[in-house]
Amino acid sequence: MFRKFFGLLVCVLAFSSFIFVSAGDVEAETSVEKIHFLIPGGAGGGWDTTARTVGKVLQDTGLIEEASFENRSGGGGGVAINYLITTARRQKDTLMVNSTPIVVRSLTGVFPQSFRDLTPVASVIADYAALVVPVNSKFNSFKDIAESFKENPNSIKVAGGSVKGGMDHLVAAMAINAAGGDPLKLQYVPYDAGGKAMAGLLSGDTQMLSTGFGEAVNLAKQGEVKILAVTAPERLPEAPEVPTLKELGYNMEFANWRGFFGPPNLSQDKVDAYVSVFKKMYKTDMWDKMRKKYGWQNLFHPDKEFVAFLEKQEKEVGDMMRRLGFLQ
Structure with a gap:
């Protein structure tokens, strides 16, 4: 009886040790x-x-x-x-x-x-995208941009820091499309970088800028630009006054x-x-x-x-x- 019990105990301990070592190996491997x-x-x-x-x-x-x-x-x-x-x-x-x-x-x-x-x-x-205009622009909402574009697509030129077909272009095109405009008619003006695109906006060469929110928010705080909308799912804490495209009625996030x-x-x-x-x-x-x-x-x-x-x-x-x- 004792030998059977002892043998069973050895087996249990050996199996337990195997489980412990194996678990330890897995933990070490996946930490x-x-x-x-x-x-x-x-x-x-x-x-x-x-x-x-x-x-x-x-x-x-x-x-x-x-x-x-x-x-x-x-x-x-x-x-x-x-x-x-x-x-x-x-x-x-x-x-x-x-x-x-x-x-x-x-x-x-x-x-x-x-x-x-x-x-x-x-x-x-x-970094969500932002749609930006100069602080003295006549456009106070992205709805104003959308309406002006639908009336006359040539009235809106959009600056961006990427090539045609790049992210800044795609964001502007997707926003215009969500607002019911024809993205093929969008006049997108590519600049070599975001800073040059911002300069093009402020000089009046374009009416709107498509850029990253992180680049736009500091200039907005300095009073140089207005952010009309962001492509986030909800308003961003760094600019709580800026609406999202979704809350303006346009089904677009990016x-x-x-x-x-x-x-x-x-x-x-x-x-x-x-x-x-x-x-x-x-x-x-x-x-x-x-x-x-x-x-x-x-x-x-x-x-x-x-x-x-x-x-x-x-x-x-x-x-x-x-x-x-x-x-x-």
């Missing part, structure tokens, strides 16, 4: 101690600032032990994407930062890959998001671990301070929600690009 941030652009750009800010907050708040950074620019972001895919086996602790251009540039064939060739982990922030992608075939356990770390980051005072410093809005879509968000944006942007003749 996030360090993150190597792959940045598809050069130092000082939006991708670089986002990755380095997120990495600093995670490290300084003790959410991870180590953050490292690597800039691989070129090909409109395609060089970094290809690198992450082709070296996937060596990149188990790597996250690549990206944003809306990964959707636009894959549609236009700038690079052959899309977000589907990576592992979407989470969107983190957004977010220039920034988020993170892992290499292809990243395990769900690892994705969940990254998502948990980002959730904790949002609760820190340091993140709130840095977010406000750069004028970012929180936009958190974890893995599967992120994929659905990307698919929706891809369809909306693709539909408008086809209508404007930039895609077949």
Whole structure:
């Protein structure tokens, strides 16, 4: 009897030890101690600032032990994407930062890959678009712009800091379309950068500017421009007096998001671990301070929600690009 009991006890203990060790191995494998941030652009750009800010907050708040950074620019972001895919086996602790251009540039064939060739982990922030006029403009609402455009499309020229078919153009076209105007008749004037587009607006060369809210809000506070509307789902705390397009009756939202992608075939356990770390980051005072410093809005879509968000944006942007003749 004793031998049977002793034998059974040994088996139970051995099985328990196996479960404990296995669980420990899984925990060790899926915890996030360090993150190597792959940045598809050069130092000082939006991708670089986002990755380095997120990495600093995670490290300084003790959410991870180590953050490292690597800039691989070129090909409109395609060089970094290809690198992450082709070296996937060596990149188990790597996250690549990206944003809306990964959707636009894959549609236009700038690079052959899309977000589907990576592992979407989470969107983190957004810079919503703003539709802006000079402070002394006769237009006091986007409804005024829409009505003037429908009466005479030539009366409205829209400035933007991206090329034709780029984000600033697409945002203005989508807004005009939502208001019942013909986006093909929109006169979009591309400038080399957002600052030059703002100068074109203030000089009177154009009647409206399509730009990021973060760029517009400081000039609005200085009394140089009026923000007629934003493309956010609800009013933004930095400019609570500015309505959204939706509340004006136009069914249009747009977010220039920034988020993170892992290499292809990243395990769900690892994705969940990254998502948990980002959730904790949002609760820190340091993140709130840095977010406000750069004028970012929180936009958190974890893995599967992120994929659905990307698919929706891809369809909306693709539909408008086809209508404007930039895609077949």
